[in-house]
Structure formats: C-alpha cells, structure tokens
Amino acid sequence: MRDFRRHVDAAGKWPIAEVLAAKFRRRLFGSLHRNGQRVRAEQYVRRLLSVRGRKTLRSMAARFVGASAQQSVHHFVTASPWEWTPIRHAPAHQAQQTLAPEAWTIGSTLAPRAGSHPVGADPQPTPLGAVNGRPAVGTRPAPERSVVPVDRELRLSARWTADPLRDRAGVPADAASGIVEECVRQAVAGLPNLPEMAPLPVVVDAGEPDGPAVARHVASPGRPFVVRVSPAAPARIDRTALPEHGDLQRTARELAELLPHLRQQVDPGDGRTTAVAVPVPASPTGRAPMTLVAEWCPGRRADRRLWLTAFTASCLLSALRSTRLPELVERHFPEISDGIGLRNFAERAFPGRHRHITLACISPI
Template identity: 25%
Template sequence: LPGVHDQALNHFVTNSPWDVVPVRRRLASRMDEVITPAAWALDDTGWLKCGTASPGVARQYTGTVGKVTNCQIGVSLNLVTDTASCPVNWRLFLPESWDPASPAAAADVGQRRVRAQIPDDVGHREKWRLGLDMIDEAVGWGLRSPLIVADAGYGDSGEFRHGLARRGLSYVVQVATTISVYPQAAVRTAPPYRGVGQPPKQRYRQPAVSVKDMVLSAGAVAARTVSWRDGSRIRDGRPVKMRSRFVFLRVRPAGRVLLAAHRDQDLPEAWLIAEWPPDRDEPTKYWLSNLPATTPKRTLIRWAKLRWRIEHDYRELKTGLGLHHFEGRTWQGWHHHVTLVSAAHAFCTLQRLDPKALAPA
C-alpha cells in the first residue's frame, strides 16, 4: 500500500515491546458491550509451517487440514451470537517437545526457545487448560460468561467440564461417542455391613456405558424434530429453518475425574443430546450440558449448534484479514499478530452491525 513503511510495521508486530493484554481487555470489553454474546466459544486453529524455528511448531493434528502436519496451534476465546462474533483472547499451544520439563522435550529445545523468545515460565499446557486460563482472564477483566460452548477437543475432558462447573459456568460441549455416563436413575449403594472392618462405601455398582450405547438403547423412536435458526437458503421468499432430529436424555456423566470429585455424593445430572438425522442408522453428533432440566429443547440445540460461528470467524480471519500470513518466529510477534488481526475483525464486525455505516464500494 502507498505510504506504508513495511519495515516499521514489521518491527511493530515482531519486536516492539507493547503488551497485548490491555489491548485484548479493551477489545473484549467493547465487543461484549456491542455483541451481547449468547455464549463464549473455545476452539483452535492451525498455521501450516515449514521448518522447526517458529514457536510451538511441531508435527501435530490440526483441523485446518484434517490431519497431522507441521504446524502451530492457536486456541481462541470468541464472543458469539447467531449473527455476530469476535475472537477476544488467544493462547499459543506449546507441544511437549517445546517444554524442557517434559520427558518428550526435543534435544535442542533450549536453543529453540531462546531464538523464539519464549518466556521461561511458559511450558506445555493442554488446550483445554489454556481455554480455562482465558476464561479466568476474561472474568478478571470484568466480563461475565453467559455460557461456554466447545467441540469435542475440549468437551471430552472430564477435567475441563468439571473445571467449568466448579467455576459456576454453564456449558454445552460436544463429546465423542466413547464418553461414559450413568442413567439418571442410577443410585449409589453399599452391601450390608457385617460388623467387620470399615463399613463399605456407597458407589455405583452398575457399569457406566458410552453415550452412543445410551442413545442407541433409547432408539430412534426417542428422536424429535427441532428447528433452531434461519438458514441461508430461501424458499417462497423466506429463509428455511435449520432443522434436524435429536434425542434428549438426562444422565450422570462418569469418568475417573468426576467420580473422584464427587467421591461421597451422587454424580450431578446433565443433558445428553444426540443428533440423529432421519436418513442415518445412528446418531452423528453428541453433546453434554449442565443446563437445568427445565431448559427448552430448542434452546439446547441453538446453543449446541452455536459453535458454527467460530468456523465463520476463522475463515474471515484467514482469508480476509491475514491471520495465517504471519511469518515471524517469535513468541511475542505471534501474540501481537493475532491481537491486531482480532482488532481488525472487531472493526469489520462493528461496521456490519452499524446501520449507518457506508457499504464498501
């Protein structure tokens, strides 16, 4: 562009010492005020890379290309509604090969961290822990989360779901078919005490089952049709409603973490939701939610499906705003880059929401 000093701009992004936290805090506050989010959404995206110098780069799975490849992974916290959304916080995921304290650390990890200017106190943390870190930070900024939505990369973790519940946060998260649950009616029992040794403790005597088996046992007859929002297709001058069939069950999510956290009490109840299209022999997606039993079914599905906004964000951030164009190799530069791109995305969102804004030529 005429008048742009490329070298100065590159220095501002890569080497300038400005702090991203105040910028993100202001960005989050402004977009929370304008969007009034229905939920906070967690997700991650990949930057395809060559070589090994960029911070966090490793051979790892990324949904960006749907396979294991050489890439960086960034985790984002997005404010979302059906009509608007914006990423307001980021974390760069460091694989164990980049953590000197890990047995899986690369032999040259020390030199690579120095070149990438990674702070000494930053090590490997699972993506779901990075997500909780960002949620805690946003709450510390004065924001209040209405609901957390996330895909199975986060929802499969019992520690993540328990961490949200412990913080008093509601969630609707996708889970894999293998996540184990008890039926709602399951009760803890103990065999009769015979007066010898410690009295036996109450526990669930029946084995937990997978969410897939739980829904299949209910059968397709349990599915009901639910519509949740207007789609992009138009029929007879009106948008066609998004619609599918779903099974709704009340269950008690199991797993080692939850059983340990509720050692002397019943496991909390939750919604198990399964999407079972009429043309399929079995469900295609599953969600768990700790929302109350009185929550309307359409509301549950609207929130379960709300994560589509993140895919919209990532597409716009990458194809329109240059999210994946950063070629710097420093920890600070990466965080500067994603913060500036998020600010640009926020500006575009504000323009779209402003009825007085002029349409681009």
C-alpha cells in the first residue's frame, strides 16, 4: 500500500524543491483567487498528512503556531468564502494523469458518527443493526495501488434539508437530496474529461440503486460503464439481437434465468464462475442497447450479482473483471480514509465539512 505521508516530515514540511511546491499549488489551488488562501490550503494539506490520529479542527489548528494562526485556519475551513467544487475536480484530473487507473469506482460509504451533531448523521441500517453514521457516495480510481479518494458526495436525509437542521448546519437551499442515484449523477459529472486521454470506464456499485436509470445517465457521455442493479430491476430482451425471444418485461433475475443456453464458465481472475450476458435495450424505445450480465454459483442464490454494462456479450470477461475493481479498492480504503480524516472528521456545518473533505481528497495526490 502506498504511504502518502512519506512526502511530509514531522514538522509538516515538504521535502521537495520550492519550485515543485509552487507548481503543485498552482495546479490544485488555481481556483483560489487570493494568494493567502492558496498558502493556507497548502498548509492545511500538510497538516492533514502530518497529524497522527483523529483529525479534528482543534488538532489541526494546534499545529499552527500562535492563536491568530489557529483562528485563521479555523476560519479558512468553516467560514472563508471559497468554492470547493472547482478544487474537487483537481484530484480527479491529477489521479488520471499520474496514477494511470484502470477505471473509476463509485460506491456507497458509511462513516461513523464523530463529535456532537455532525452534519448528515442519521440512524443507518447495517447487517449488524442500526448505527448512527454519515452516508456518502465516494469516487475512487482503481486498481488497488491507486487507492486515493477524489470525491465524496454527502447523502443528506430529508430532515437535513429542512429547517431547523438545514439552517443550523448551513445546508444550501439548492443542496441535492441524499438519493443514491442523484449522488452518483453528481459523482459522474465531476469526473475528468481529458481530451488527450480516452474516458476511463465507470464501475458503480452503490447498494443497488435504480440501476437502469443510473446506467442511462452514465452512458450519456459515451463512457464505458458497469452498473450493479437489483434482481428486481425491470428488464427486457433486446429483440434486435435475439429476435426469437419475446419482449415481455421481466425482472433482471428472471431474465438472467430465462436463457440457460447462453450461460458459460469464465474466470475473471478470482476463480471460475457461471455467467450469462443478455442484450437489453436501455429504454422502451430500444435506443442505446446494453448488456445484462449475471453471475452465480449453481445452488447458491445469495452469490448472484447482476450488472448493466456497455460491454457487449463478446466482452463478458472484461465486464466481469471490471466488477472486481471496487473490491480491490475497498480492501485498503478504510485505512487511507482514516489517515487523511475522511471518516473521523467532526464538523457540524455543511460548508466546513465539504471544505475539509475537498482538502482531504487532495492530500494523497
């Protein structure tokens, strides 16, 4: 696993030439119009990498010498009027240019509650029971050697977008809802579009949201994609590819089981599995055809997973290999996430939380 802290010494200083540090600032903080803001942003990133243990505003500010400096960093994160969205795009561009990832992975995350009344915290169901946490949708490059975050869209429940919590936390009136599909759309919109590079595939495994709707949205810019869908998602056969079959609407699970003669044994790199690829239209009009990919072990229904993808049936192995990428990324991500303060940062205000997350996402780049 890559150790990003090796670039920072115990005093929080960069052991690189100042000319490289200046280039780094211009690239990542160019949207900040004031030089003081750019300097403060770089200092904050340095402290994120050098402070050990839990990241809080108090522990971060304590690394700055003098009461005025501590107040300044607190103001910079919580109240300074700078937009975080342009800076959010910088890590994605930098990651694609320097880390050569195979794909972008987008998935649901749940950070434990930290501090008193952190913005976005709600009771969340888990296999072990309800926990009080902060759900989000995170974007990360793959594979494992490139485990860095580039975006994290907070999922706000209805109570956080209505007063009194909305006003107390400073949530903007136009803040997006916490629906998974909407967060995925925002995450895809924030991915880089570099003219000199082909678009990377997008692999969405976000808790089985409205897969067909997400797939149609991801497909619209022409990106390759694989989106996990619920077994109950509506689906029908693309009769232009399989004209001998009817076009009645079924569930994705039913459609996968309907065509046993299309099943084949494949090995995507972690053992042989049974899979089937069924061509389906992306909409009732039959435009932008996609493929429904299902895989399972015979007699073990719980192992079945279903995906909608732009890969054709002839590229089944490539599609299945893409579905493994989120697992590779997730393996070490909690340690990386906690190391830069993505999950354990306590902040009651929406703007402060987003500014901190933005700077935290830059830290590993």
